[in-house]
Structure formats: structure tokens, C-alpha cells
Amino acid sequence: MSKKPTAGPALHKVIMVGSGGVGKSALTLQFMYDEFVEDYEPTKADSYRKKVVLDGEEVQIDILDTAGQEDYAAIRDNYFRSGEGFLCVFSITDDESFQATQEFREQILRVKNDESIPFLLVGNKCDLNDKRKVPLNECQVRAQQWSVPYVETSAKTRENVDKVFFDLMREIRSRKTEDSKATSGRAKDRCKKRRLKCTLL
Amino acid sequence: MMRYSEISRDLSMDNLRYSEISRKPTGEYVGYGGQTFVTASPTQTRCQAKAASPQLLRQSKQRSSNGNAHTMACLRQDKGPKELQAEQTQAQQPASKTLNIKSTRRKNSIGCLTSFSSSPDSPGCYYSIATTAAPANKSQSLPAHGSIKQLDAVILSALRVPADVLANQITLLDFPVFALIQPDELSSCAWTKKDKHVVTPNIVAFTKRFNHTSFWTVQEILNAEQPKQRAEIMTHFIKVAKKLHELNNLHSLFAIISAMQSASIYRLKKTWACLSKKDRQSFERLSDIFSDQNNWANLRSYLESLRLPCIPYLGLFLTDLIYIDLAHPHKGGLEPEQRRNKMNNILRVISNYQQSNYQHIQPHESTQKYLTSIRYIEELQNIFEEDQYKRSLSLEPASPSGPSSSSCSSKESFNVESVTPALGCLNLSPAKTIGSMRMASGTKFVPGHRKCRSLGTKFRSSSLPRNFAQRCQCCIVMIAPGIGTISNKRCRCRRIFGKIAPNNYDGHPHHLHLEHDLIGNVLPRHHLLDDSVLEHSDALSNADLTSLESAEGILCDFTGSNCDLMSPEAAAAMQGCLRRKTVQKEGRKPAVASWQRYWVQMWANSLVYFPPKSFKGSERGDFKREPCKVCPLEGWNAHVIDNTKHKNSFELYHRTLGTVYKFRADSPQMTHLWTNAICKLATTRVPKPLPANLMSFE
Numbered sequence: 025m026s027k028k029p030t031a032g033p034a035l036h037k038v039i040m041v042g043s044g045g046v047g048k049s050a051l052t053l054q055f056m057y058d059e060f061v062e063d064y065e066p067t068k069a070d071s072y073r074k075k076v077v078l079d080g081e082e083v084q085i086d087i088l089d090t091a092g093q094e095d096y097a098a099i100r101d102n103y104f105r106s107g108e109g110f111l112c113v114f115s116i117t118d119d120e121s122f123q124a125t126q127e128f129r130e131q132i133l134r135v136k137n138d139e140s141i142p143f144l145l146v147g148n149k150c151d152l153n154d155k156r157k158v159p160l161n162e163c164q165v166r167a168q169q170w171s172v173p174y175v176e177t178s179a180k181t182r183e184n185v186d187k188v189f190f191d192l193m194r195e196i197r198s199r200k201t202e203d204s205k206a207t208s209g210r211a212k213d214r215c216k217k218r219r220l221k222c223t224l225l
Numbered sequence: 226m227m228r229y230s231e232i233s234r235d236l237s238m239d240n241l242r243y244s245e246i247s248r249k250p251t252g253e254y255v256g257y258g259g260q261t262f263v264t265a266s267p268t269q270t271r272c273q274a275k276a277a278s279p280q281l282l283r284q285s286k287q288r289s290s291n292g293n294a295h296t297m298a299c300l301r302q303d304k305g306p307k308e309l310q311a312e313q314t315q316a317q318q319p320a321s322k323t324l325n326i327k328s329t330r331r332k333n334s335i336g337c338l339t340s341f342s343s344s345p346d347s348p349g350c351y352y353s354i355a356t357t358a359a360p361a362n363k364s365q366s367l368p369a370h371g372s373i374k375q376l377d378a379v380i381l382s383a384l385r386v387p388a389d390v391l392a393n394q395i396t397l398l399d400f401p402v403f404a405l406i407q408p409d410e411l412s413s414c415a416w417t418k419k420d421k422h423v424v425t426p427n428i429v430a431f432t433k434r435f436n437h438t439s440f441w442t443v444q445e446i447l448n449a450e451q452p453k454q455r456a457e458i459m460t461h462f463i464k465v466a467k468k469l470h471e472l473n474n475l476h477s478l479f480a481i482i483s484a485m486q487s488a489s490i491y492r493l494k495k496t497w498a499c500l501s502k503k504d505r506q507s508f509e510r511l512s513d514i515f516s517d518q519n520n521w522a523n524l525r526s527y528l529e530s531l532r533l534p535c536i537p538y539l540g541l542f543l544t545d546l547i548y549i550d551l552a553h554p555h556k557g558g559l560e561p562e563q564r565r566n567k568m569n570n571i572l573r574v575i576s577n578y579q580q581s582n583y584q585h586i587q588p589h590e591s592t593q594k595y596l597t598s599i600r601y602i603e604e605l606q607n608i609f610e611e612d613q614y615k616r617s618l619s620l621e622p623a624s625p626s627g628p629s630s631s632s633c634s635s636k637e638s639f640n641v642e643s644v645t646p647a648l649g650c651l652n653l654s655p656a657k658t659i660g661s662m663r664m665a666s667g668t669k670f671v672p673g674h675r676k677c678r679s680l681g682t683k684f685r686s687s688s689l690p691r692n693f694a695q696r697c698q699c700c701i702v703m704i705a706p707g708i709g710t711i712s713n714k715r716c717r718c719r720r721i722f723g724k725i726a727p728n729n730y731d732g733h734p735h736h737l738h739l740e741h742d743l744i745g746n747v748l749p750r751h752h753l754l755d756d757s758v759l760e761h762s763d764a765l766s767n768a769d770l771t772s773l774e775s776a777e778g779i780l781c782d783f784t785g786s787n788c789d790l791m792s793p794e795a796a797a798a799m800q801g802c803l804r805r806k807t808v809q810k811e812g813r814k815p816a817v818a819s820w821q822r823y824w825v826q827m828w829a830n831s832l833v834y835f836p837p838k839s840f841k842g843s844e845r846g847d848f849k850r851e852p853c854k855v856c857p858l859e860g861w862n863a864h865v866i867d868n869t870k871h872k873n874s875f876e877l878y879h880r881t882l883g884t885v886y887k888f889r890a891d892s893p894q895m896t897h898l899w900t901n902a903i904c905k906l907a908t909t910r911v912p913k914p915l916p917a918n919l920m921s922f923e
Contacts, residue, residue, distance in 0.1 A: 044417025092547035098439035
């Protein structure tokens with residue numbers, strides 16, 4: 025389970041999921057470094073952590089992206105467990121990657137045991153609309169079924185890159201405030217039983 | 226250790242003993258989850274029917290080896306003599322029947338997950354007819370513990386090998402694979418791409434070892450029935466992990482840690498509670514190394530502190546390389562300096578690790594044999610995981626708000642609608658017209674499917690959801706080219722389902738006259754209106770399981786005269802969800818045989834397989850649009866398996882190749898229709914020798 029930061033700005037832990045080559049890491053890098061990619065150093069502890077201002081409030085985002093480790097299937101459960109919100113990325117030019125989102129979603133729900141976990145379905149590479157293989161409405165239908173937002177992004181043109189991360193952080197934040205209300209300030213791990221808790225109270 | 230190898234020689238003896246055990250009558254099995262119809266008696270009957278005692282022995286041998294097969298990928302190679310193997314293939318079928326006994330038994334205890342196993346997990350369980358009778362699905366590929374346990378005591382358990390020996394031998398197996406990884410593979414960043422097997426074969430192999438070890442760990446833990454036993458195995462694996470830690474084999478250490486943190490193991494609260502505090506602490510200490518916090522800071526600093534020999538966790542470097550590749554792309558011409566430097570740093574580090582020397586460890590042949598005999602097929606990872614999760618749920622059922630319910634319902638809500646977009650895309654299908662039909666039923670299906678499923682179990686008492694028959698009809702989608710045949714087929718469907726839902730078919734007279742016959746037992750009944758010969762619908766009207774079983778027992782080879790019940794056109798348009806298992810391929814027993822779910826469609830004279838999209842579901846929409854295999858039917862034949870345990874299964878076998886597949890449909894009707902259709906198509910054409918049987922995983 026992820027730790028709640030004791031001091032400083034709230035930390036929102038975001039997990040990037042999706043098949044290999046859909047541009048998860050490109051989205052992450054775009055969001056983290058924008059054009060200052062030269063500063064990027066892969067091994068630094070805070071390479072994927074960033075302070076941002078979310079609706080006037082300073083927060084920290086911590087992005088876990090295991091790009092390149094997609095085939096290490098066995099490790100997924102554990103890092104999903106630590107996530108507070110998920111960006112489920114596929115490439116609109118690759119139907120297989122879209123189909124794979126289904127499995128990721130299922131796996132996340134299984135591990136998190138929470139249907140309403142903050143989650144965004146992200147169709148990346150929307151700059152390549154002429155090579156689109158996944159029809160827009162199919163994506164929207166799927167997002168609707170999951171009751172999650174669907175956003176198309178382009179890591180290349182930076183379209184909607186900030187939006188997906190900020191939207192997700194908003195969801196995580198509102199989720200956290202809800203939780204702390206519901207459980208009188210602590211017991212973070214009770215989020216699963218949130219609804220049950222309410223009825224009890 | 227000597228003991229370990231000796232034991233394998235004793236295998237046949239043990240099998241003998243085991244055959245004794247399994248022949249113990251009914252009582253032993255009854256009540257194991259309250260399933261009365263699952264008893265040892267059918268096996269026994271069968272054995273007796275076969276009468277000859279050598280055969281009995283053969284069967285029992287087979288049974289045990291099949292037990293192995295059912296550890297999913299955990300299959301051990303047969304240690305017995307070759308001739309035994311030959312016998313096994315002969316006796317394959319009865320053996321799998323007996324196995325089924327066990328798996329059904331287990332399934333029952335999982336409750337809804339299992340009793341509806343055949344299609345029920347999705348809203349699309351159109352022909353959930355007789356699901357109660359239908360034992361099961363792929364989760365069968367999990368160890369049928371009854372038999373496994375017997376064998377485990379002999380050769381199959383990791384517990385039989387001391388932890389440090391395991392760790393040593395795992396390391397000896399890991400290192401050569403790691404050492405083979407070439408700098409070019411690493412700098413290509415191609416290990417997640419489609420051509421990874423060509424460009425980065427060694428990285429792929431090394432990753433596979435990781436998943437393999439992890440899979441094995443989970444499987445071993447789940448093999449035990451009781452929390453205490455599982456805790457014992459876990460303790461053993463924690464010991465292995467500690468030893469791997471001493472050996473600086475972070476690769477397999479992480480694999481084992483991941484296994485313990487996987488959804489299937491992590492949730493086993495009772496098991497974790499049985500662990501000693503000390504072991505739990507060791508586990509936590511070890512898992513802390515692999516915390517993803519702060520960009521894997523612990524792992525990075527730990528790696529730096531290590532001296533050779535060491536096998537690192539490669540995934541960390543793989544991610545770093547991907548990011549370097551992205552941050553400093555190589556756009557032709559000279560490689561950017563930053564890219565080169567950063568990449569080279571990592572390559573240097575890895576090549577340094579490759580200089581490790583583990584020669585101080587003595588190879589231990591039998592342990593290595595044991596470790597390498599665990600079969601793991603990467604392509605089936607998802608299915609394995611799902612199986613393990615089901616097994617985990619059955620061992621320690623979830624609380625009502627448990628994980629299964631959440632993931633289930635989400636999946637259902639998906640399936641329901643996802644059918645719609647996927648429908649138009651049945652590329653290979655000559656029957657695109659069926660789209661609308663299924664779509665309609667798909668949506669109609671939504672609200673009641675869960676209930677329907679639960680009703681489905683009771684349906685022999687004729688409580689059926691209102692639109693049940695419609696669904697049935699839709700699912701038997703047999704659309705033939707000509708209009709005439711369509712109506713013909715509709716009749717067929719109605720005949721089959723008419724009895725159970727007579728009110729559903731407006732405007733068709735046939736529904737009133739469904740008859741129940743036992744095939745081969747009674748003369749064909751005639752339709753009251755048009756005097757046509759009515760389709761047999763065994764089992765449908767059977768009010769209870771026993772009569773169903775007897776009906777199944779009588780069902781026999783369909784290849785004969787019954788074949789002409791189905792017109793070739795009708796046969797040519799069969800499609801539906803089937804589960805398939807390879808029994809024998811080109812005369813040899815496959816290393817791994819588990820039930821695979823496919824959407825199978827007859828097309829021309831071929832069987833076309835569509836792979837599943839997700840773990841569950843038996844609707845067209847739950848399967849991929851692109852077929853994964855096409856199997857021409859020339860030279861093939863099918864017959865219903867007269868198997869009292871394994872309901873609704875039929876066998877597809879090649880006349881000359883020695884390849885046999887077993888299929889399971891969701892109802893006796895479907896089984897017959899399929900068998901029928903295959904026979905029809907196979908016999909209308911002259912069989913040619915050696916057809917191309919294009920088998921491949923995507």
C-alpha cells in the first residue's frame with residue numbers, strides 16, 4: 025500500500041499502464057520535462073516526481089511507468105497495488121493495444137478491489153489520425169462501460185498531455201477527500217469498504 | 226537428494242498405489258463440496274467395463290500423468306519408460322475423465338465461479354443449457370489436487386528439495402541465459418516490439434525465466450489445500466528467496482517476491498496469518514528491496530552496494546534504456562552524445578554483471594530437471610493467471626464485497642455492450658447477417674444474465690428466464706447460404722429448445738412438439754404436423770442429474786447414421802464458443818494440455834478458431850476478430866465421447882496424423898450439433914493425407 029506523505033504537498037501516485045510501444049513513456053516524459061528533456065536522468069530518485077499546481081493547490085505527482093517491463097507480467101499486481109490512479113494508455117493506431125486495455129482494467133480492478141478507482145482511458149498518438157485503427161466511438165463505448173473518461177492525446181504534439189494527468193489527479197484528490205470524510209480522517213486502506221462504511225455510520 | 230531421484234523410479238509403483246486409492250468407492254468423494262454426482266463410481270464402472278486389469282493399470286498410470294498435465298504448465302516430463310508413454314496416449318481419454326471428477330469437485334466449492342463455469346461468466350452464455358452438467362472449463366487445467374497431492378508427495382513438490390539447493394540450481398539456470406544477452410539487443414530497445422523474438426531473443430528468454438519462476442512459485446503455493454500447508458510452502462519459498470538474496474540473484478529473488486505479491490497469493494489472508502512473524506519480516510525486508518518508491522531507489526542503491534557475482538533484475542535497466550532512447554532519440558547520422566553516454570553506462574554495468582561467476586555451485590541434476598520440467602507458456606500467461614486466481618478464490622473465498630465480484634461485474638458490464646462494435650467484423654464469416662440477430666439478443670440479455678445463469682443451473686426444473694430460448698437460438702447461429710436452410714435450422718433450434726421455452730416462439734408450430742429421445746435408444750419421433758423426423762434432444766427434458774447422466778452414457782458415436790440429420794449447408798455454418806484441449810499431437814502427448822476457449826466457426830470445410838479477448842465470456846464479442854488458427858477438416862473426424870463425467874465433450878481426431886483434440890461445448894445439444902457438423906463436412910469431402918493443420922498462437 026502506498027504511504028501517505030506526512031508533510032509537504034499531497035502526493036498523488038499515478039500508474040501508467042498499457043502495452044509496449046503505445047507511448048506511455050512518451051506521455052510521461054512530455055508531462056515531466058516538456059522541452060527540457062536534456063535534464064532527464066533516468067536513475068534519479070525524483071525523476072518521475074514533480075510538483076505541480078492543481079487548482080491553486082500545490083501537489084506532488086509521482087508517476088510510475090514500467091515501460092520496457094511489459095513482459096514481466098508477474099510484477100504487475102504489486103505495482104498496481106501501490107497506485108492511486110491509473111492512466112490506461114493505448115495507441116489509436118494499434119487495435120491490439122486497445123484490446124489489451126481490457127485485460128489491464130480487469131487486473132487493476134482485481135488488485136485494487138475498487139470499481140471506482142481513479143482511472144482514465146487514454147488513446148495516444150491522435151496526431152496519427154490518418155492511421156487510426158481504433159474507431160473513436162469504440163473507445164468511447166468502452167470508456168462508458170467502465171464509467172471512466174476517455175481522452176485522446178498526442179505525446180508528439182503535446183495535445184491533452186497535461187489534461188490527462190491533471191484530470192486524473194483531480195479524481196485522485198476528490199477520491200481522497202471523500203475517503204477521509206467517510207472514515208473520519210484516517211484509515212486510508214478502508215477505501216474499499218467505503219460504501220459499506222457509510223451505511224454503518 | 227538421492228531420495229528425490231530414487232523416487233521418480235518408483236513412479237509406477239506409486240501409480241499402482243494410486244490406482245488403488247482412486248478406485249475406492251464413492252463415499253470418499255461424496256460430500257467434498259457437496260457434489261453427489263461427482264463420485265468415483267463412473268470411473269469404476271468404466272474400469273469394470275474395460276474389465277481387463279492391465280488396462281486398469283494403464284488407466285491409472287495415465288491418470289497420474291494426466292494429473293501432471295493438469296498442473297497447467299507445471300507439467301513434468303514423464304519419468305517413466307517410453308513404453309509407458311505410448312500406453313498413456315492410448316488411455317488418455319479415460320484418464321482425463323477421472324481427472325474431471327476431481328476438478329468438478331473442486332469447482333463446486335468455488336461456488337458461482339465454478340458451477341457456471343462453462344460460459345456463465347459472461348452475459349453471453351447463450352446456451353447455458355445444462356451448464357450444471359457441463360463440468361467445467363479451462364480452470365480445469367489447474368491441478369486436480371486429489372491426484373496431484375498424491376503425486377506431490379512423491380516428485381512434484383518444491384518442498385521436497387531443500388531451499389538452498391533450489392536457490393543454487395535456479396541461479397545456475399538463470400545465469401547462462403543472462404550472460405547471453407548481447408549489447409546490441411539492449412541498445413535496440415526492441416524487446417517490447419513485435420519482432421522481439423528475432424531482435425532480442427536472449428532478453429525475451431531471460432524475461433521468460435522470470436515469469437516462469439514466478440508462475441511456479443504461485444502454483445506450488447496454490448497446490449496445497451490447507452492454509453497451514455500453503456504457509457509451509459510459502460515459508461519454504463521465503464527460505465529460497467533468502468538464499469537467492471545471499472547469492473545476489475536479484476532476478477529470481479524478485480520473481481519469487483512478485484509471486485507472493487501477486488493477486489492470487491497476496492489475498493490469502495489465512496495463509497499469511499499462518500506464517501511466523503520472523504518469516505513475514507524476512508519477506509517484508511526482501512520485498513522492500515524491490516519497492517518502486519522513488520524510482521526504485523532501494524533497488525538501485527542495493528545493486529550498487531553489491532559485488533559480483535550478481536544477476537540483476539534486468540527490468541530496471543530495460544525501463545531506463547527505453548527512457549534514454551526516448552529522451553535522446555537517434556534520428557540517423559551520428560548518435561547523440563548524451564544518448565551514447567547514458568546507454569553505454571547501462572550496457573557497461575550489465576556487461577559487468579555478466580562477468581559473474583557461479584562456478585562454485587555444484588549443479589544438481591535432478592533438481593535442475595525438476596525445475597526445467599515445469600512448463601510455462603508465455604502466451605498463456607493471462608489464462609494461467611486467471612486460473613490461479615480462480616484457484617485462489619476457491620481456496621479462500623472472498624468476502625461478499627470481494628475482488629471477484631468487482632472484477633466480474635465490470636467484465637460483465639463490458640461484455641454486454643462490447644459485443645456491439647465487435648460484431649460487424651467477423652471477417653472470415655460467410656454469415657455476417659447474423660450480426661443483428663446476436664446484437665439484439667445481446668442487449669436483451671443484459672439485465673437478467675446473472676440471474677439467468679443461476680437459473681441455468683436449475684433449469685431442468687424448467688424455471689427458465691423468459692428470453693432464454695431466444696438466446697439459445699441466437700447462439701447456435703447456424704446461418705447457411707440459402708433461405709431454405711435458414712428456416713430449416715431455425716426449426717432445429719426450436720425443436721431443441723422448444724420444450725423448455727414454448728412460449729417464446731411466436732408463429733412457429735414446431736415448438737410444441739419437441740420430444741426427448743435417447744439417441745440410439747428410441748426410434749426417431751415424427752413431427753405431428755409435417756411428419757419430419759425430429760431432432761434428438763437428449764438430456765434437455767431430463768429432470769435430474771442422474772437421468773442426464775444415463776442419457777449421456779448412452780450417447781455414442783455420432784459418426785454413423787445420425788450424421789445425415791444435418792444438412793451440409795447447416796453444418797457449414799456452425800459457430801459458437803468451444804473449449805479445446807490437445808489430447809495428442811502427431812502421435813505425441815503435448816507437454817501442456819489445458820482447456821482453451823475459442824470461438825469456433827465452420828467456414829467452408831475448415832474450422833476457424835478465434836482466440837478469446839478476455840478470460841471469460843462465450844459470446845462472439847468476447848473473442849478476437851482475427852482468427853488465430855484455421856484447420857481444414859479433410860482427414861478429420863469427430864465423435865461424441867461417451868463419457869459420463871466429462872459432459873458435452875467430443876473428440877476431433879485425424880485419421881492418419883494421430884492428432885486428437887478434445888472439445889467441450891456448453892450443452893449436449895451443441896456437442897451433437899458440432900460432432901454432426903464436423904462429420905458431415907469431413908465425410909462429404911475425400912480425405913487427403915497430411916492436411917496443413919495451422920496451429921499457432923498469436
